[in-house]
Every structure is written in C-alpha cells, then in structure tokens.
Amino acid sequence: MAAVQDMASTYQARGLPSRHKRSAQVIVIGAGPSGLQAAYNLQRAGATCLVLDARDRIGGGPVAADDYFNATSHPRVAELAWGLGLAVEQQSDEGKDVVEGLGASRADGTPNLSEDHRRSFIRVRDNLEGLSQRVDVSRPAQQLPNYGAMTVHELAVSQGATPIVQKLANAWTSTLFGLDSKDVSALCFLLHCKCAGGLLQVLSEMRSSEQSVRLQGGVEKLCEELAARLQPGSVCLSQVVERIDQTPGNKVVVTTQSGDVFQCTKAILAGPAQCTAIEVAPELSEDKQCLLESAKPGFSKRIALVYDAPWWRERGLSGCAQGLDGSISVVKDTSRDIDGFYSLTCFVAGESGTELWQKMDDERQQSLLNHVEAIYGDTVPTPCEIVDLDQHADTFSPAPACLAVPAANLRNLERDQWQPEGSVFFAGAEVSYVLRGHVEGELASGRRVAEEVIYALRPMPEAMSSRL
Ligand SMILES: Cc1cc2nc3c(=O)[nH]c(=O)nc-3n(C[C@H](O)[C@H](O)[C@H](O)COP(=O)(O)OP(=O)(O)OC[C@H]3O[C@@H](n4cnc5c(N)ncnc54)[C@H](O)[C@@H]3O)c2cc1C
Incomplete structure (x- = not known):
C-alpha cells in the first residue's frame, strides 16, 4: 500500500x-x-x-446505432448476444452488391469484370489468399527476404493486377486500415488477412450477404x-x-x-x-514502443445518408457497394426496417478521404453525393438527411481499429508478440x-x-x- x-x-x-x-x-x-x-x-x-x-x-x-455480423463466422458474438438476450434481427440479404464503374456484382459476389480483368482479379485474389495463409503469425517477418518493403500496390502489380484490379486492392486497404494500397506494406496486409481468416474471408466480410444479422444498439x-x-x-x-x-x-x-x-x-x-x-x-519493451510509434495512422469517417425509402432495393441492389475512384471506399445498408428507417452509410477513407475532409461542409457534401451517384452509376434520390456519424469522435478509439505496421517493424512484432x-x-x-x-x-x-x-x-x- x-x-x-x-x-x-x-x-x-x-x-x-x-x-x-x-x-x-x-x-x-x-x-x-x-x-x-x-x-x-x-x-x-x-x-x-x-x-x-x-x-x-x-x-x-x-x-454505432447497430452493428452487423454473420452468426456463422462470428460465433462468439452470436453466443454472447443470444446468451444475453439481446435483440438481433435477420437482415435482408437480397439484392446484388455494386462496384463503382462495374455495376451489379455477379451471382457469386465477385465484381462484374470483363474477361481479361476477371482473369487478373482471380489470379491476384487467389495468389494473395495463398500467401496470406502461408504467413506464420508467430514469425510474421519470415517472408521479409521475399517481399521486403513491397507495398500492397506493388504486390498486386507483381501478380499481374490490371489497373481496375489495382483499384480494387486499393479499396481493400482503405477499408481495413484507412490507407491507400501504396501506403500499406504487403506483409502487414497478408498478416492482417491471416489473423482475420485469410483474404477470401476478409473479402466476404465486406460483402452484404455476410452482414446477415443486425445487433440492435x-x-x-x-x-x-x-x-x-x-x-x-x-x-x-x-x-x-x-x-x-x-x-x-x-x-x-x-x-x-x-x-x-x-x-x-x-x-x-x-x-x-x-x-x-x-x-x-x-x-x-523497445519493440512495443517501435510498434506503437511506427504505424502510419489511417483515415476513416462514416457518413449516413438517410432516405424516405430504400430506393436501392427497388433496383434489385443490396445497397452494399465499393467505391474505386474517390473518397468513399465502402457503402453499407444500415437501415432499420422495423422502424421504417432507411439509410446507407458511406465509409470515407484513405488519402482522397483526407482531402475531402479538408473541404468546406457544402462542398464536401456535394462531392460525396456525386461520388455516390458515380458508384451506383445512375441518378440517386436526394437524401432527406446527411449525418456525420463521427462528429463527436474522441481520441480514445482511433478509426480504423487496426494498425498498419510498416514492414521494417515486423521484426519488432516477431520478437515481441505483445507478450506480457x-x-x-x-x-x-x-x-x-x-x-x-x-x-x-x-x-x-x-x-x-x-x-x-x-x-x-x-x-x-x-x-x-x-x-x-
Ligand atoms: C467505424 C467502425 C465500424 C465498425 N463496425 C464494426 C461492425 O459492424 N462489426 C464488428 O464486428 N466490428 C466493427 N468494428 C470494429 C470494432 O469496433 C473494434 O474492433 C472493437 O471495438 C475493438 O475492441 P477493443 O476492445 O480492442 O478496443 P476498443 O473497443 O477501442 O476499446 C478500448 C477502450 O479503451 C479506452 N481507453 C483508451 N485510452 C484510455 C485511457 N488512457 N484510459 C482509460 N481508458 C482508455 C477507450 O475509451 C475504449 O473504450 C468497427 C470499427 C470501426 C472503427
């Protein structure tokens, strides 16, 4: 005492x-x-x-008013939510996702790419999945001799990514780390994927059909x-x-x-x-200090667009979309049907997100709405309300949730492993x-x-x- x-x-x-x-x-x-x-x-x-x-x-x-999860791939959340008697609601998983410039996705959830781009997409996705599964979480630096300081962008290009597939890879890192693919080390990305179940699992978590249960509150x-x-x-x-x-x-x-x-x-x-x-x-330890100090902070903000009606469903869409040419990386349907509340939440991320946030309110809103139209490739009704969900954000929880560790610091992580x-x-x-x-x-x-x-x-x- x-x-x-x-x-x-x-x-x-x-x-x-x-x-x-x-x-x-x-x-x-x-x-x-x-x-x-x-x-x-x-x-x-x-x-x-x-x-x-x-x-x-x-x-x-x-x-967040609500959060979304898949009861099969998130068993601990499901067990806890049901065990605590919390209200969960099955979400509509009807309708197709959209990728900017490509329209509605294919039935298997992959982007609707032309033959050449599709071959490139499948090759890059499958090769990165294989690499992510080979990363040993107890030895994250093991592949440094092969990939060194390579970025995700460089890795995708080395695997034959066409320009459109490079943009898709950029959307993946923006969504996960709030950083562009040129700013994220390839090995850090592969390690993150390994710890999240592999790249295929990461991509499926980004799709609407995987957000099948809404946890109220x-x-x-x-x-x-x-x-x-x-x-x-x-x-x-x-x-x-x-x-x-x-x-x-x-x-x-x-x-x-x-x-x-x-x-x-x-x-x-x-x-x-x-x-x-x-x-x-x-x-x-010096290793932990290096890990905490070296990570480049990502940028991620959420804007909710509130509508009178779920116009996207009338068009056969799920509302879930991926942006490729602008500040929005992902859009999700965050409606509460039971209350007649319909909204799409846009995740603004990466360098273009940072640039958007430097604009004045009116200009920011207009450019956001223009991007939403570009993503859905059609005119979109004007939202009745636009809400900055992070306007009261504080410094105690950075968004996004995960650190992008530079390749040079993976040896710190390997030695330290966040041990007590x-x-x-x-x-x-x-x-x-x-x-x-x-x-x-x-x-x-x-x-x-x-x-x-x-x-x-x-x-x-x-x-x-x-x-x-
Ligand atoms: C925008 C966004 C949307 C998300 N949506 C989903 C989703 O739909 N589904 C899902 O599964 N996951 C989602 N996530 C991820 C999820 O929210 C995080 O993974 C999770 O909250 C992290 O939990 P944690 O316990 O590690 O840390 P946190 O939840 O961040 O908790 C850390 C706590 O430490 C406190 N703290 C910090 N500093 C101090 C201090 N000096 N003294 C005392 N306390 C301190 C903070 O106040 C905070 O409460 C989302 C994340 C973000 C950023």
Missing part, C-alpha cells in the same frame, strides 16, 4: 486531489469488447477485477449487457489512465488523470493502440488472431488474456515458493 500512498502524494504535490484508492487482483484498462470479456471471464474464475475507461460510456469503438449494447453481468461497481467510467507503475513488491499501481489510484496484482491493457498516451514504468511485460498484459485488436478488426476477434483476445492472467495468478507450489 506504500506505493499507492506514494503515488497519491505525487498527485497531491502536483496540486491534484487524490480522491479514491481502490484495489483488486486485476485492473482492466478499456471497457470495450476485449476488456469486458476479459473481466467477465476473470470474475467467473473467482478473481476480483475492476475495469477503468476514459470515457463516460461503456463499449469502446466508435458509437451495436457493440455498445453488447458491452453494456456484458458489464451488467459483472459484480456491481466493477466498471469505473471517466477514468483516463495516465500511468501504470510496477513496483518492486510485485504490485501494479494505476493512476488516472483525476488523481484516483488503483492497485492490483495484474493489469490488462485492453486496446493497446488506443492507450498510447499511458506512461508505463518500467517502460514498455511483468504484470501488465495485452488484449484487443492488435492481439487477436481470429477475425482481427471485428468484435469477434476482440472477444477472443479478451478470453485468451483472461486465461493468461488466471494462470499467472495461480498460487505457486509450496516447494517453489520456499525456494524463492
């Missing part, structure tokens, strides 16, 4: 009131899906656990219900963690901006990329090996870190402890 008092007096010396001192076996930093899943499993295993979050709300991520609702299953008082909101100190007595002291101090035996950083502003002592640092453990998007970048992957990482911590908390065999 001396360490807690030391930290408290440091805060008082800085003129900040030290208000609360609480302790638990485990403190989880981040009340997103990975942190709450970890806390839930820890408490079920009998450990005492508190969850701290910087915001005044539970749920991590950006606010989105991830936030899922997280709120998960938090309600924790012991009362387990979640402390509006706690911006500033420092994590590991003391010589194997205690961890977590200090927040408000001067509150929490003591534990193990701490979990759930969403490490989001927690870059936290000072950790002793310092995080003393009593500090890691969970979240960077640490998930299934459906990375989706809630499914983050729940898996939360379960895994809980197991690691439970193992680390186990009582030491007597013989061993007497030898120490």
